Amino acid sequence: MALQLEIVTPMQRALSTECDEVRLPGAEGSFGVLPGHTSILSVLKAGALFMRTGSESHTYALGEGFAEVSGDHVRVLVEEAQRADEIDLALAQKQLAEHQAKFGSMKSDDPDYDRMRAQVERAAARALVASKK
Amino acid sequence: MATLRSIRTRIKSVRSMQKITKAMKMVAASKLRRAQDAVVRARPYAHAIEEMLAQVLSERDESGEAAHPLFEQRKAKKVEVVMLTSDRGSCGSFNSNVLRRGQRFVTEESGNYESIRFATIGRRGRDYAKKRGLNTRKDYAGLFGKLKFSMANEIANDLIAQFESGEVDQVFVLFNEFKSAISQKLTMVQLLPIVPPTAKAKAVAESAVKLAPHIFEPSREDVLSALVPRQLSMQIWRALLESEASEHGARMTAMGAATKNAGEMIGRLTLQYNRARQAAITKELMEIVSGAEALK
Numbered sequence: 189m190a191l192q193l194e195i196v197t198p199m200q201r202a203l204s205t206e207c208d209e210v211r212l213p214g215a216e217g218s219f220g221v222l223p224g225h226t227s228i229l230s231v232l233k234a235g236a237l238f239m240r241t242g243s244e245s246h247t248y249a250l251g252e253g254f255a256e257v258s259g260d261h262v263r264v265l266v267e268e269a270q271r272a273d274e275i276d277l278a279l280a281q282k283q284l285a286e287h288q289a290k291f292g293s294m295k296s297d298d299p300d301y302d303r304m305r306a307q308v309e310r311a312a313a314r315a316l317v318a319s320k321k
Numbered sequence: 322m323a324t325l326r327s328i329r330t331r332i333k334s335v336r337s338m339q340k341i342t343k344a345m346k347m348v349a350a351s352k353l354r355r356a357q358d359a360v361v362r363a364r365p366y367a368h369a370i371e372e373m374l375a376q377v378l379s380e381r382d383e384s385g386e387a388a389h390p391l392f393e394q395r396k397a398k399k400v401e402v403v404m405l406t407s408d409r410g411s412c413g414s415f416n417s418n419v420l421r422r423g424q425r426f427v428t429e430e431s432g433n434y435e436s437i438r439f440a441t442i443g444r445r446g447r448d449y450a451k452k453r454g455l456n457t458r459k460d461y462a463g464l465f466g467k468l469k470f471s472m473a474n475e476i477a478n479d480l481i482a483q484f485e486s487g488e489v490d491q492v493f494v495l496f497n498e499f500k501s502a503i504s505q506k507l508t509m510v511q512l513l514p515i516v517p518p519t520a521k522a523k524a525v526a527e528s529a530v531k532l533a534p535h536i537f538e539p540s541r542e543d544v545l546s547a548l549v550p551r552q553l554s555m556q557i558w559r560a561l562l563e564s565e566a567s568e569h570g571a572r573m574t575a576m577g578a579a580t581k582n583a584g585e586m587i588g589r590l591t592l593q594y595n596r597a598r599q600a601a602i603t604k605e606l607m608e609i610v611s612g613a614e615a616l617k
Binding site: 196197198199200201214215216219226227228229230231253254256258263265267268303 | 359362363365366369370373376377470471473474475534535536537538539543544547548551555558
């Protein structure tokens with residue numbers, strides 16, 4: 189029995205497909221889902237989603253969000269999702285460096301502190317995913 | 322009687338105006354298509370958030386724990402209305418409908434609340450509020466045309482901060498809901514405190530939960546406190562998209578009507594022009610004929 193994977197963002201349904209295995213960037217560490225996984229509702233942090241169908245596999249860079257596993261349904265709800273081969277590595281690395289520089293000079297009581305940290309994490313996820321493609 | 326030359330210049334100016342309105346109509350039509358698409362594509366996310374929230378809540382209900390602070394119903398003394406207008410004009414009654422409704426809310430409801438204030442999205446709303454001296458806390462302008470979900474997040478976080486600090490007890494959003502290219506429905510919904518999911522969504526969630534209760538990662542509270550603000554973002558996101566699609570629809574209709582009116586006006590002016598020309602020719606002929614008569 190295969191898994192039904194769905195990636196949904198506010199912009200669009202980014203992906204809806206069958207696959208054999210999914211690995212998700214959970215808030216408490218990455219976790220894998222195989223058919224027959226128990227029902228779970230997890231908070232996701234920005235990171236890499238790995239999916240495999242047979243011998244074919246893809247990686248996506250995700251923004252923060254949620255994942256729900258119910259039966260053989262995996263529903264991923266994130267603010268952004270980009271497939272590895274759609275990401276420009278050079279651009280991703282440049283953005284990461286820019287965000288890091290900005291974040292590094294911020295104080296922890298800055299009202300934009302959390303937002304900036306989220307941006308750094310997203311950029312890091314993009315750069316990581318792109319570098320592995 | 323208008324001279325031939327003055328009629329000709331008028332026809333020319335109406336014609337160039339018609340060209341502009343026609344172009345605006347076509348631009349609006351193509352933007353409408355994209356905006357409409359965005360509304361449709363945002364739906365799966367909205368459904369998914371609602372469902373997840375209903376699920377988490379129904380599992381919470383069993384244990385009888387306290388709800389998330391954003392569900393807290395307080396006696397509504399201070400109320401805020403978020404009004405969505407467009408950045409540009411030439412879109413018929415699109416903006417005036419929203420603004421009139423906002424104004425009516427003040428006159429009708431000011432007895433029921435201690436204070437009513439506004440947050441405006443869109444330049445038109447900001448300018449109106451400034452001119453009319455409406456009590457506005459915040460204005461966002463220049464968002465449309467390049468909407469991003471992070472904007473909805475930002476607005477949501479700002480509202481949450483206001484609500485949590487007790488600056489405001491109840492928040493509404495007022496926007497044009499997209500019905501079709503030619504019709505918009507003025508809609509006002511409560512954003513905060515968050516309206517719990519409907520009974521139907523709850524029932525679906527409960528039956529799902531009975532089949533397979535979820536494990537929560539990191540914990541039920543963490544999931545809930547991450548999910549609830551995003552539900553608010555999603556509602557704002559939806560209002561933004563609906564409003565943008567409605568704006569283009571309204572502009573398309575308004576500009577279509579303007580193009581038609583200009584066409585009618587050109588027709589009328591052309592008739593007038595021909596009549597004047599004919600009168601001039603007749604007059605000249607009469608002069609020639611009477612001149613010839615006089616020579617006899």
